[in-house]
Amino acid sequence: MNKKWWKESVVYQIYPISFMDSNGDGKGDLRGIMSKLDYLKDLGVDMLWICPIYKSPNHDNGYDISDYCAIMDEFGTMEDFDLLLKEAHLRGMKIMMDLVLNHTSDEHPWFIESKASKDNPKRDYFIWRKGKNGGPPNNWESYFSGSVWQYDESTDEYYLHLYSKHQPDLNWENQKVIDSMHEMVEWWLKKGVDGFRFDAIAHIVKAVGLPDGANPLKLPTVQAYDLFSNLENVHTLLKNLYDRVLFHYDIMTVGETSGLGPEQALSYVGDTRNELNMVFQFEHMFLDARSTGTGKWDVVPWNLLDLKKIISHWQIVMHEQGWNANYLCNHDQPRSVSRFGDDQEYRVESAKMLATFLHMLEGTPYIYQGEEIGMTNIAFQSIDDYRDVETLNFYEQSMQRGIPEEKIMQALWHKSRDNARTPMQWSNTEEAGFTTMGGEPWIRVNSNYPLINVEAAVKDPNSIYHYYRKLIALRKQHEVIVYxxxxxxxxxxxxxxxxxxxxxxxxxxxxxxxxxxxxxxxxxxxxxxxxxxxxxxxxxxxxxxxxxxxxxxxxxxxxxxxxxxx
Missing domain, CATH: 2.60.40.1180 (Golgi alpha-mannosidase II)
Incomplete structure (x- = not known):
């Protein structure tokens, strides 16, 4: 039995812009997180995973980074971060950064230089290609819909972006890029951070030659995810990162790696691999989506036998070979009680049942902010209330295809990433106590906050919150729950x-x-x-x-x- 502190930890994910606003601008910030550290300590969690707080123009809520070594103005200063790290450590909690190595912002100085001319020294920091047959270099489709290629008129070439056009992919075949990324990772480790969640890490390598994907429907673009997901050289790059940087620090690492099963996952997290401690798998996140059509937006009823099959497969294969990262929701997924439980009549009972399921599995449990009080999905009546770039793109393209707006909105109510991004509900006061001094939240608060909020949950000994506290405490008392x-x-x-x-x-x-x-x-x-x-x-x-x-x-x-x- 290979015991590790990160196997015995419970992680709490914070989406900073929606967690707690300390200065009345309607956006959560580092000082806001700091003000809730005692709450998190009382909950019993060990590690705080903080979604990106780096300098960013915020086209994708911080996952488009323009400066890896600076803090986004809305969130505060580097001095605020240093104090947050210190105060968390004083309470016995660790901090894990959310780090994007696959792409930057199109406002990052590297990309600005890269775009300036074809002979710029940083041109090859990103992936540029000439067009083909009057169109993009290949037929790959972005995760946010549309082509992965954005045309740049000034240089008459296209750059590749697996996500938004504001998130150009870095060229990990360039040694200068690799060296710079390693230096940046170590810069944060020297500050004292306790780990990293590596966003989109499975995509840092693309298929040699960037070939077209299979396209039987003759569409202008095609989902060709196998051509830029989990390719073999990803492991070479991760081993290199581990050997040169990560090995020297006692930290926790988790990778976002869609599109694989547990046997493939062992190539990342196997005890002898020296790459990552664990990865997030996505198989159970597709249980309620059709495999054809509009993908995740095409909602179907999920089946318990399928859930058993997926979870059991991961539990069995990873036992004493690797380690699971267990979750039911996060910043990219709907609220778990709305998706897998009943967020109306049996909200409390089903939220507790799902928490029991998660915390009794082998692997590190991840709690997403608000999950511990049973926060639910949001059903905005107007597209104007949504903020997520993926949601807005889906709405616009669906309208162009003539899909009835009512049907589109129903899909958003089920699957929009904004379901998880509404402000944390702290109390039954105005704006759920999320913001101060009459501030207007960056996205609307869920209207059920008078019933569902932290203040009420802490006072009620039978609440979902206190049930989570008991689950976390039990995990620390009984090794059988961990191993x-x-x-x-x-x-x-x-x-x-x-x-x-x-x-x-x-x-x-x-x-x-x-x-x-x-x-x-x-x-x-x-x-x-x-x-x-x-x-x-x-x-x-x-x-x-x-x-x-x-x-x-x-x-x-x-x-x-x-x-x-x-």
Missing amino acids: GLYELLLPLDEEIYAYTRTLEDQQLLVILNFFGKEAEFKLPEGIQVDTKGLLISNYPVKSGEDISTFTLRPYESRVYLTTIQS
């Missing part, structure tokens, strides 16, 4: 997700009703249960109650700890 072997029970049950975690003579039994109706549970043969060993449940349960056969209430969850008798 135990996962085994799926009742694999064909379409309502109940049950599994065990076993370490030496300790065994957890986790029982979860994933739906809003009663479900009959029958204890599988061979499973020993000490019914007096109930660790946590989201409904009242009598100690010692027989569970050989019983009825689970809507969204009920229970966890039992048993010492196995040989």
Whole structure:
């Protein structure tokens, strides 16, 4: 058993612009985060993952960086960051930076020089190509829709951007780029940061020659993600980064790597790979989307058997070979209680059940801000209230294709990234206590804040918040929750997700009703249960109650700890 501090940690993700505003400009900032450190300490989390706070024109909420070693004006100063880091460390919490190595902002000095002329020394810092047949160099499609190529009239060439046109991709075949990125990473490590979440890291290498993707529908662009995702040379570059920089620091690293299964993930996080500690997988994020059509926006009902299959596969393959990063929502995904639970009648019960599911799996749990109080999706009635570039692009292109606006808006209510980006709901006061001095939030607050807010949750001993506190505390008390072997029970049950975690003579039994109706549970043969060993449940349960056969209430969850008798 390879024990590591980052395996035993719980991570809390902060989306700074929406977390807490300290100066009344309607945007969250570093001083705002600092003012809530005691709240986060009381919650029990160990690591704060802070989404990008670097200098940026903010076309993609900070993921378009114009200066890696400066703080965005709206968020504060480098002195504010240094103080935040110090204060977090004083409370026993670590800070993980969100770092974008795949691309910069089009306002980064490197790109401004690169764009100036074809013979500029920094031209090759980015990926430029001549057009083909009167159009872009190839038919790849951006993650934000449309071609990955943007035409530059002044030099009569196109530059590549896998995301927004304001986010040109760096050329990782250029050694000067590599050396500069390494120097920047080490600059932050010398400051004392405790880790990195590497955004879009799977895309830093593109297929040799940038060939067209398969395009059977004869479309002008095509999703050719296999030509710029998880290519072999990514591992060469990551090993190099590890050997030259990361190896010298006791930190935590996690990579954003879409489009792979656990066997592929081991090439990033295997114990002998020396690349990353863990990666975010996306398979369960596509359960409610069609594989054709408009992708994630084409919403379909998700199936519990599919969820079991995906999660179990990752749990089994990664055990004692690598490490999982477990999450149900983040800044790019809908709110978990709205997506996988019931954000109306059973909001509290289903949020607690989902938290139980997440925290009892093997791997490091990630909590997204507001998840611990059961914040929900937003349903803005007008496109004017949305801010996300991906959402706005989808709306505009869908309108151009003649799709009824009502249908488009329904897709946004389900899947827009802005669902997770509405301001943190701190109290039932004006603007949910997010901003001060009458400030107007950069995006509207969810109207349910009088009911769902931190102040009310802290006061209520039966709240989702206090349930999270208990889950986090249990994880620190019982090694079996961290390192135990996962085994799926009742694999064909379409309502109940049950599994065990076993370490030496300790065994957890986790029982979860994933739906809003009663479900009959029958204890599988061979499973020993000490019914007096109930660790946590989201409904009242009598100690010692027989569970050989019983009825689970809507969204009920229970966890039992048993010492196995040989």
